[in-house]
Amino acid sequence: MAFTPADQRELYLPLIEGIHETPPFGLFMRNLVARTGARHAFLILTLANAAPDQAPVVIPVSAPRAAHEPPLDFRRLDALRLHPHHALRPERVYALEEMLDYDNPAQLALQREALEDMGIRYARWLRVSAGGAADGWLVLVRLREDFSAAAVSLLSAIAPHIASALRTLVALIGQRLQTSLAQATLERMGVGQIALDAEGRVMAADPLAESLLTFLPEPGAREGRRLQLLPDVARQLESACAALASGDGAPVQVLRIDPRRQLDLLLRRAELSLDDPAARPAVVGAVRLDRREDAEAGVIALRALYGLSAQEAALAQALSRGEPLVAAGLALGLTAETARNYSKRIYSKTGTGGQADLVRLVLSGPCPLA
Known part of the structure; x- marks a missing residue:
């Protein structure tokens, strides 16, 4: 299929630029709905390393003529137990009839009834994959007539480009994660x-x-x-x-x-x-800035790192902030003598030779990152 200037302007460029949108590919989806004559559509994106309870990203789009209708309910559609999305062959376009359960007449009847109630008489499914790092499922539906051969051909032609855009998006998400990690650590300090x-x-x-x-x-x-x-x-x-x-x-x-x-x-x-x-x-x-870790988090870290008791860790945390020994002890409900005894145990357990050495140890270790 030859790519026309309209394809470049309305689909391929928005697909490339769509990796920077939040959520991604919104303009591409709106233009694809217009080009294929779909009434409703959605794109589902899932990342392979996402948490089990993390919901997928869903980008729903409706044609202007259906703007007053509720968007396509992908969860209800998923609950119909159609052909499993993960079992679809990547970059192949599937028709609605290929998604129905013909082996179970009762289930088939339920599927058809629910689809009719949702205003779905014709549909196309397309799965794209980013090499195991992410998957995307594109679903387009119509009510009155089936998709034209040109629309299905367009989906087939653009499928590898969507997959390429998804791979680029996954790489960008990885870079964003690295940047967020570095920024969060620096800001914490x-x-x-x-x-x-x-x-x-x-x-x-x-x-x-x-x-x-x-x-x-x-x-x-x-x-x-x-x-x-x-x-x-x-x-x-x-x-x-x-x-x-x-x-x-x-x-x-x-x-x-x-x-x-x-x-x-x-x-x-x-x-x-x-x-x-x-x-x-x-x-x-x-x-x-003059910024240190949260005191409670610092105490937890000091206990884990050096085997200090709760009181010892609290005193060590205070000493690492430059507080005088006796004043720090009194703030924790310790007498001056008890604070001195605690400090000796702290220096022994941490292998430090005094408050200045303790400050050096704490500030150069992982505690400021707590």
Whole structure:
């Protein structure tokens, strides 16, 4: 089947761009319904590593003439015990008659009655697979007449493209998960990051940096943003980025960018491993808040890591935050003498030589991630 300009504009481009939509492929589905003359349709997406109780993503679409009708109820359709979706051969188009249970007359009668009640007299099923990482099921239905041969041919022709888009979506979901993991960990530790080019333009910023810093659009038609800074600090930032990008001087520089909040920006030469094509930043800037893990979570982690009792772990948690021993003990209901005895046991169990060494151990271990 030859691809027409309308196919490219209405189906293939929305399919490619649809991986960035939330939920994905909405425009593609609306255009596909229009092109095939379907009354209702839905696309179900499931990920192989999703939790057992995680519901699949369902993208329902109705033609304008059926906008007043309720969307297609995929759960009711699934409950009819039609031919199992997972048993459909990927990229093959199935007609409604192929999905019915002809081996069980009673069940067949129930299926036909329910389908009629749902306004489904004609339908097409299409399964697409992303190599075991995800599956998608496309269902289109009509009420008054069957799908044309051209519509079925279109589904067959576009099936491998949907599968390719699904594989791309799965890869993108994996990248998003990696990004979310990194961002969540940094935010938990109070760290925000920005990527800068050699001239000090902001190429990217993580959510915490976006919330802490103020950005201005780059003047003119050039891409990028600038940090909103006092003129003298802005010049220092540009100079530091140029020096770090060229490799001149120290590999790290620090600028006080907000004296009122005592907010410092640590700049270091970017040494990121990025696959080409990539716009490579020259400098990575980091800001950090005075943020520690939740005290209760920290106590749980310390008990698990070093075999401390509940009281010992609570005292160790307080000491790791720089609290004086006696004051920390009193806050926990301990006498000064008991707090001193507890501290000796803490240092013994953790292999540390005092409060400063304990702080080092806690801050360099997994506790701040709790």
